Amino acid sequence: SSMFSRLLIASDITSSTFAVINCISDLKAFGARECLLLGCITLYPYSHLPEISVQTLMERSLEEQQELLEKEGFKVSSRCVVGVPENIINRIAEEEDFSAIVVGSFTRTWAGEALLGGLASDIIHTASKPVLLVRLETQKVSGEGERPASEVTAVSCDFSNHILFPTDFSQNADYAFSYVKQLVEAGVRKVTLMHVQDKYRIEPFLLDRLDEFNRIDESRLQQMKGILTSLRDVVVDIRIAYGSPAAEILKLIRDTEASLTVMGSQGRGFARDMFLGNVSHTIARRSPSSVFLIPEPKEHINV
Structure with missing residues (x-):
């Protein structure tokens, strides 16, 4: 089955x-082909509302979302759950x-934390399944009356x-590459393959070997x-590239206007090598466009 055949969509009642x-x-x-809309009710943002009305709002919202997806030809079910x-x-x-x-997730600046953005990053830290972060942005639209309305849209759906x-x-990155192959088979028009020589690992003792590393990695x-x-x-x-991996990757996403960044994402659970994990989580928070994070399947990990 394909990498997206059955999707679990984290849903809330916002736009x-x-x-x-x-x-x-x-x-x-x-x-x-198939979607489950999972409406999660955490009570803290709505603590001023009686629980029952939150549930009603969520169920109404899920119905509307389900209809939209069914019109697109998906097989859809929805569920409303309370908890973390x-x-x-x-x-x-x-x-x-x-x-x-x-x-969905907004780009996180250092200061601003959006509610849904927080959920996305919490999911990534513990997910054992691939996570597609659809990057969202808020655009001002001319509203009626005094207040300009704003509209939430995806930065780009053209993955x-x-x-x-x-x-x-790494082994995790190799596994993620199998998803890149599937994406190419499904019709992706352009791929940029990138490796960053991490200057913090290379300076100062390995600098004289940088050319050799570059040659080896270029051939890979x-x-x-x-x-x-x-x-x-x-x-x-x-x-x-040469430098700080997260900074160099973000720079390339901006320069090439990549519509989707695909990465292995070793979660915190098995932190043998924190490097890839931290980098992928930083990209997930700060990339201007969508990100597809692929954890290594549990059966691959020799604990």
Whole structure:
């Protein structure tokens, strides 16, 4: 089955979820067929409302969302649950074997923390299934009367335009590459393969070997490029950067206007090497566009 055939969509009653749903139909090209809308009620943001009315609001919202997805041809079910959202979402994703979790998220600046954004990052920290973070933005639209209204939309739903794949050549990154291959087979037009020489690991003692590292890594990326171009006629760029991995990846996302960044994301649970985990979580928070994070399946991890 495809990487998106069964999606678990983290839903709430804000316009953010509707923005995510508008994007989901674009995933049909990648094999998306079935969705579960999971409405999670955490009581703290609504503590001033009686619990029953929150539940009613959520159920109404889920019905509306379900209708929109059914119009797009999806097989849809919805569920309303009360509790800690990231725990419930990750547990259901695993127990019922969903292909991926989909959640909307605003770019987080250092200071501003959005509610849904917080949920996205909580999900990532514990997810054992791939997580598609649909990047959202707020746009001002001219509203009636005094107050300008704002509208939440996805930054871009065209995930097949240009994919960035940063790799540290770890086992987790290799596993994530299998998703890049599927995306290419499904029609992605351009892929940039990237490796960052982490200057904090190289300076000062390994600087004299940097050229050698670059040569080795260039040939690894060329091999990966060969694999992708043998699958389909796809444009593949190769980039090797030097510096802080997160900063260099973010810079390249901006410079190339990549519509989707695909990365391995080792969660905190098995922190043998915190490097990739931390970097992918930083990208998830700060990337201007959508991010698809792939944890290594549990059976791969030799504890």
